[in-house]
Amino acid sequence: MKLLVLFSLFFVLCSVESLKVLVLFHMPVKSLSILGTGVVRHLLNAGHEVTYVTVYPLKNPPTKNFRQIDISKNVELVANDETLTMGYVLEHQIEKNGAYQIQVFSQENARQTFQNENLKKLIQDPNEHFDVVFSDLLESEVYSGLAVLYDCPMIWLYSMGAHWQVLRLIDHGTNPAFTPDYLSPNDLPLSLFERVEELWARIRWQFLKTFITQPEERKIYEETFGPLLAQRGRTLPDYEEVMYNASLIFANEHHAIRDRPATPQNFKYVGGFHIEDPVQPLPKHFQDLIENSKHGVIYFSMGSFLKSNSLPKKLVQELLNMFGQLKQTVIWKFETTLPDVPKNVHIVHWAPQPSILAHPNVKIFITHGGLLSSMEAIHFGVPIIGVPVFFDQFTNINKAVINGYALRVNLNYDLPKGLSAAIDVMLNDDRYSKKVKEMSAIYHDSLTKPGDEIVHWVEHVVRTRGARHLRSPAFNVPLYQRLYLDVLAIILAAVYLVKYIIASFDTKKAKKQSQKKKN
Numbered sequence: 001m002k003l004l005v006l007f008s009l010f011f012v013l014c015s016v017e018s019l020k021v022l023v024l025f026h027m028p029v030k031s032l033s034i035l036g037t038g039v040v041r042h043l044l045n046a047g048h049e050v051t052y053v054t055v056y057p058l059k060n061p062p063t064k065n066f067r068q069i070d071i072s073k074n075v076e077l078v079a080n081d082e083t084l085t086m087g088y089v090l091e092h093q094i095e096k097n098g099a100y101q102i103q104v105f106s107q108e109n110a111r112q113t114f115q116n117e118n119l120k121k122l123i124q125d126p127n128e129h130f131d132v133v134f135s136d137l138l139e140s141e142v143y144s145g146l147a148v149l150y151d152c153p154m155i156w157l158y159s160m161g162a163h164w165q166v167l168r169l170i171d172h173g174t175n176p177a178f179t180p181d182y183l184s185p186n187d188l189p190l191s192l193f194e195r196v197e198e199l200w201a202r203i204r205w206q207f208l209k210t211f212i213t214q215p216e217e218r219k220i221y222e223e224t225f226g227p228l229l230a231q232r233g234r235t236l237p238d239y240e241e242v243m244y245n246a247s248l249i250f251a252n253e254h255h256a257i258r259d260r261p262a263t264p265q266n267f268k269y270v271g272g273f274h275i276e277d278p279v280q281p282l283p284k285h286f287q288d289l290i291e292n293s294k295h296g297v298i299y300f301s302m303g304s305f306l307k308s309n310s311l312p313k314k315l316v317q318e319l320l321n322m323f324g325q326l327k328q329t330v331i332w333k334f335e336t337t338l339p340d341v342p343k344n345v346h347i348v349h350w351a352p353q354p355s356i357l358a359h360p361n362v363k364i365f366i367t368h369g370g371l372l373s374s375m376e377a378i379h380f381g382v383p384i385i386g387v388p389v390f391f392d393q394f395t396n397i398n399k400a401v402i403n404g405y406a407l408r409v410n411l412n413y414d415l416p417k418g419l420s421a422a423i424d425v426m427l428n429d430d431r432y433s434k435k436v437k438e439m440s441a442i443y444h445d446s447l448t449k450p451g452d453e454i455v456h457w458v459e460h461v462v463r464t465r466g467a468r469h470l471r472s473p474a475f476n477v478p479l480y481q482r483l484y485l486d487v488l489a490i491i492l493a494a495v496y497l498v499k500y501i502i503a504s505f506d507t508k509k510a511k512k513q514s515q516k517k518k519n
């Protein structure tokens with residue numbers, strides 16, 4: 001009897017708990033793939049079976065419960081784009097990003113993804129099935145077609161915070177008066193002009209989306225999934241219905257950040273999940289280097305996407321000279337070997353960033369302000385000097401500055417001077433490190449770890465067949481009803497009607513009177 005109970009318990013655990021998850025990270029952006037790898041790691045640790053569609057296939061993939069679908073061909077979309085280098089930005093000083101360009105880029109990427117031979121093989125196989133589709137979300141929702149194909153719930157992971165563009169997929173967009181767009185350089189509180197700017201940015205974005213990119217996306221959706229569903233004897237639902245049918249959105253943001261707008265129940269903050277906890281131990285030479293630095297360490301890295309070797313030689317030399325005058329050890333992640341490097345500066349082609357930041361002797365982190373770097377700074381409590389280059393980096397750094405644990409330096413030919421001044425301020429004022437430690441404490445003071453949160457909600461969505469109970473009621477209320485424009489129209493019509501009646505009454509009276517006079 002006991003054995004039977006044990007056996008059935010085992011059976012229940014096995015059959016219910018192990019899910020088949022399709023994880024899709026389609027953007028040719030390294031940092032996003034790091035998020036993808038994080039998701040995969042947590043799902044595998046929880047005993048689920050993962051099919052990982054990735055632009056950057058893992059070199060040492062796990063052998064159990066895992067397979068990867070290589071879509072590295074997507075890299076071609078950015079491979080020869082010189083505008084994505086620091087050298088280009090330095091010359092052209094682009095502060096503003098184009099909403100349209102990003103929409104088109106995402107769409108082109110979606111097209112490439114669905115035309116990829118490896119992915120085609122997967123989706124054309126009628127014997128494949130998944131319990132849930134988990135995809136990266138950036139400006140294009142075509143991937144939701146996969147949830148239709150496998151007749152399962154859809155979960156998005158958004159690499160940024162609670163932005164209106166994604167909230168509108170499950171609730172409604174936030175109020176632009178207090179939530180700037182992710183591409184906007186505006187800080188809170190917004191001035192009158194900035195509020196107009198934010199409103200205009202949204203109107204423009206929505207216009208582009210509705211009339212230009214979305215019709216194209218619909219085509220990709222219909223061309224890709226129409227035949228596949230026909231093959232399986234089903235008809236394709238309307239794109240709009242599918243787009244707005246996600247069960248849950250995870251956001252790569254966390255609770256320690258200020259000024260987050262209210263969000264619906266099916267929007268979950270899981271920022272920091274990509275960081276291994278505990279971190280990998282430092283390799284011996286890094287360990288020795290950092291431990292033997294009497295005055296502490298400054299760690300300088302512009303991330304994995306930006307290539308620092310696109311910077312002019314003269315500027316690099318000036319940076320080296322500036323770093324050479326410091327007492328601190330400087331670890332600079334740089335892709336090429338440099339001549340005449342000062343004694344206290346160490347150029348490394350690769351750096352175990354989390355493990356470095358975890359070391360208490362690391363005093364300052366100089367970064368481009370990418371999402372992951374910003375997150376790691378909080379996780380490990382290291383103040384930052386931000387040199388934003390593009391995309392959301394301006395917003396990230398501005399936020400960090402407002403939150404009090406960062407200084408911002410602009411990328412231009414005065415970079416060495418700017419950095420030198422910022423380093424000086426930060427070394428002599430412990431406000432920044434105190435603040436970041438305080439935020440780090442808030443971030444860590446949480447019921448669950450972000451990775452466990454992901455696993456729980458993925459399982460919850462599958463167990464409850466799409467978590468319909470989490471859907472926001474606001475979602476089904478159109479904008480004109482939310483703004484009570486219909487009521488306003490009724491009131492205006494009523495006022496007009498009353499005025500009309502009074503006016504016609506008056507003219508009748510006037511006519512009668514004039515008739516009386518004539519008589």
Ligand SMILES: *[C@@H]1O[C@H](CO)[C@@H](O)[C@H](O)[C@H]1NC(C)=O
Binds near residue numbers: 154247
């Ligand atoms: C929307 O999602 C739910 C839950 O996953 C699913 O049952 C339903 O079929 C989906 N609807 C469409 C139109 O895809």
